[in-house]
Amino acid sequence: MMHIQHEAEERHVLTVTVDNEAGILAKIAGLFTARGYNIDSLTVADITDNHAVSRITIVTHGPRSQIDQIHAQLERLVPVHKVVDLTEVGPHVARELALVKVAGVGEKRVEALRIAEVFRARPVDTTTESFIFEMTGAPDKIDSFVALMRDLGLVEVGRTGIVAMARGPEEA
Amino acid sequence: MTEERSGASILVESLVKQGVEFVFGYPGGAVLPIYDALFGDERLRHILVRHEAGAAHAAEGYARSTGKPGVVLVTSGPGATNAITGIADAFLDSIPLVIITGQVPTGLIGSDAFQEADTVGISRHCTKHNYLVKDPADLAAIVDEAFQIATTGRPGPVLIDIPKDVQIAMATWNDGPIQRHQRYNPRTEGTSEEITRAVEMLANAKAPVFYTGGGVINAGPRATALLRELQAKTGAPVTSTLMGLGAFPADHADWLGMLGMHGTFEANMAMNQADLILCIGARFDDRVTGRLDAFAPNSEKIHIDIDRASINKTVQVDLPIIGDCAVVLDQMLTEWGTRKGQDLTEWKARVDGWRERKSLAYPSNAQAIMPQLAIERLYELTKSKDPVVSTEVGQHQMWAAQYFPFFSPNKWLTSGGLGTMGYGLPAAIGAQCGNPDSLVIDIAGDASIQMNIQELGTATQYRLPVKVFILNNEWMGMVRQWQELTYESRYSNSYSDSLPDFVKLAEAYGWKGIRIENESELDAGIQAMIDHPGPVIVDCLVHKETNCFPMIPSGAAHTDMILYGDTVAGTMDDEAKALV
Ligand SMILES: Cc1ncc(C[n+]2csc(CCOP(=O)(O)OP(=O)(O)O)c2C)c(N)n1
Ligand SMILES: [Mg+2]
Numbered sequence: 001m002m003h004i005q006h007e008a009e010e011r012h013v014l015t016v017t018v019d020n021e022a023g024i025l026a027k028i029a030g031l032f033t034a035r036g037y038n039i040d041s042l043t044v045a046d047i048t049d050n051h052a053v054s055r056i057t058i059v060t061h062g063p064r065s066q067i068d069q070i071h072a073q074l075e076r077l078v079p080v081h082k083v084v085d086l087t088e089v090g091p092h093v094a095r096e097l098a099l100v101k102v103a104g105v106g107e108k109r110v111e112a113l114r115i116a117e118v119f120r121a122r123p124v125d126t127t128t129e130s131f132i133f134e135m136t137g138a139p140d141k142i143d144s145f146v147a148l149m150r151d152l153g154l155v156e157v158g159r160t161g162i163v164a165m166a167r168g169p170e171e172a
Numbered sequence: 173m174t175e176e177r178s179g180a181s182i183l184v185e186s187l188v189k190q191g192v193e194f195v196f197g198y199p200g201g202a203v204l205p206i207y208d209a210l211f212g213d214e215r216l217r218h219i220l221v222r223h224e225a226g227a228a229h230a231a232e233g234y235a236r237s238t239g240k241p242g243v244v245l246v247t248s249g250p251g252a253t254n255a256i257t258g259i260a261d262a263f264l265d266s267i268p269l270v271i272i273t274g275q276v277p278t279g280l281i282g283s284d285a286f287q288e289a290d291t292v293g294i295s296r297h298c299t300k301h302n303y304l305v306k307d308p309a310d311l312a313a314i315v316d317e318a319f320q321i322a323t324t325g326r327p328g329p330v331l332i333d334i335p336k337d338v339q340i341a342m343a344t345w346n347d348g349p350i351q352r353h354q355r356y357n358p359r360t361e362g363t364s365e366e367i368t369r370a371v372e373m374l375a376n377a378k379a380p381v382f383y384t385g386g387g388v389i390n391a392g393p394r395a396t397a398l399l400r401e402l403q404a405k406t407g408a409p410v411t412s413t414l415m416g417l418g419a420f421p422a423d424h425a426d427w428l429g430m431l432g433m434h435g436t437f438e439a440n441m442a443m444n445q446a447d448l449i450l451c452i453g454a455r456f457d458d459r460v461t462g463r464l465d466a467f468a469p470n471s472e473k474i475h476i477d478i479d480r481a482s483i484n485k486t487v488q489v490d491l492p493i494i495g496d497c498a499v500v501l502d503q504m505l506t507e508w509g510t511r512k513g514q515d516l517t518e519w520k521a522r523v524d525g526w527r528e529r530k531s532l533a534y535p536s537n538a539q540a541i542m543p544q545l546a547i548e549r550l551y552e553l554t555k556s557k558d559p560v561v562s563t564e565v566g567q568h569q570m571w572a573a574q575y576f577p578f579f580s581p582n583k584w585l586t587s588g589g590l591g592t593m594g595y596g597l598p599a600a601i602g603a604q605c606g607n608p609d610s611l612v613i614d615i616a617g618d619a620s621i622q623m624n625i626q627e628l629g630t631a632t633q634y635r636l637p638v639k640v641f642i643l644n645n646e647w648m649g650m651v652r653q654w655q656e657l658t659y660e661s662r663y664s665n666s667y668s669d670s671l672p673d674f675v676k677l678a679e680a681y682g683w684k685g686i687r688i689e690n691e692s693e694l695d696a697g698i699q700a701m702i703d704h705p706g707p708v709i710v711d712c713l714v715h716k717e718t719n720c721f722p723m724i725p726s727g728a729a730h731t732d733m734i735l736y737g738d739t740v741a742g743t744m745d746d747e748a749k750a751l752v
Contacts, residue, residue, distance in 0.1 A: 002746035019355070022304060027296055034297040065484065072481035078301040078321055078356055 228258020387453015
């Protein structure tokens, strides 16, 4: 009898600088599916004035050897300029933006607003029976905030996925 | 000279500029403007295949046998999808191709238009790079970059999808040098620390083996010459993957033969017992390593490869060197200087001990032609002509690799990575185009040859004197062998029923057909094949149930080879069955 074996896994944050050409996102996302890699989060936006270069932040998990392969496979794509494994490089800042809609009245509404203040989440839309909070922070902080809102009338959550950058003065 | 030209015309000029001699293609609605631009143009020779997979394989055969990139031209939709198998084949075997596909007009893309397929999407993961051209003004630069990408770094197929309106629309073209951003710059050289360390490891090794692959062939004849030089300095035994055959001469005293699943006993034992493996342009493929945790357990490993993604993919190595095989070998030779390596007498005595097993010795048979013998005779009778040999996929392919020795690169064309039945005939056609004076032979199986049999017509049309030598065992022999060894001889759908009469089939296409039924006819049949100036099919009836050995069953270690004469249990556990 045969059973599928699993290996120990690590979570890594990669940034990928690419030529902003047609199909590039499909190429990168497709590489992950074609080779059986995981994408936990992927964000992309162009970062130059002429829209020629985009920066993609990918959070992935997998066995160590697979993370190295992902790095190498990404680098092999012609439109890819640079791949940085921020988890390898060292301390880095990882931030995510979330919009959290909470509906409720009375006691729960007051409590939601109070917790939002503690988390530095800002109401960006207000009605008499609801708020949309905007919050930026490390993903686990957003997780905690969303968890607390669950009992206070959570309606929906939208998250951007992570953008990340190495700490210190240098470009990673 | 600067002038307005159509996209189709710019494409043709760009191909000419790249020095393209042959275009392997098949027309259709979405490439009519390109075909019109080719009409009457004497600078490019268009070879009209009979199926687009044939075009891609022919381009592969041309590329592999000449060292130049192969060019394919097919229409949108079914033309492109038919070519995909050949493109995927070139991707896995690192063969430089540039494939031009027609596409529906830009405005219709995404509308499920007639003969629309998402060619860029479909080919994304079996090309090294691909493009959808939106403006004929970009074409010259795209073609120029496509050839650079296809031929440098780790070679591979690059696809250019050109919508029909882009082929017709005009753009300014000039015949000057092409201005474009240089964004593809693969690393070709090892660092001096890497080279010093590699040479030290090699000089200290008491039991070294060179494990070479297709990368040595891809790096050009210079890599082959340097490999031989470095081997001469060290005296190390040399083995090769299927793709690397020909890089090292098969009559050399230190040649071990091919390694891996159907490799020789001495090659696999030497890999298993070596203290240092110098891997040059090979990629530790599963057909080569067998069971990973038992692969070369006591050795340090150096891996020279142009593709960083090949390093530590399956096997962890001690010293990776990213670079072109020729450049790195040259660096190593310079660093080696007048050094003396270790005394390898003891190691070579052990290797000789393994050679004693004579793992390629096969039983004789009075009733039927042994397929191995047929290959040996084919070699003996053709060797003076230094032939180019292609193969299909199956037992005959492995027998060709085992019993047909090669002495120089670019003579051996086989589908290694993808293992594509139907590769051999079109590849031979492409090779014959590029080597008009060579004897080109496709060593085929009865099942495989039927996969692109329509290409017989192509050879007839262009008077290409290719030879197809079928080892006809009336079975999908390799499948039958696996079923015998792992599924208790339950031969599910592996019998080659309703085979055509290959001699009549040859004749129907204007080829010569020869049948060889007995050993007594073998030499004469082969000679008649060689002597005939045109294309020939030889239907060589061989012993039907012969298995291909040595064999490392999938999931087994190099030391668990099955040799001729071993009794083999007819079953396997589920773990082993689940392996490819
Ligand atoms: C396109 C394709 N389909 C299926 C296979 C699986 N396959 C590998 S070998 C083989 C049998 C080949 O039979 P034949 O050409 O007669 O060669 P033999 O093994 O008998 O020498 C098959 C079906 C393959 N390699 N390629
Ligand atoms: Mg057969």
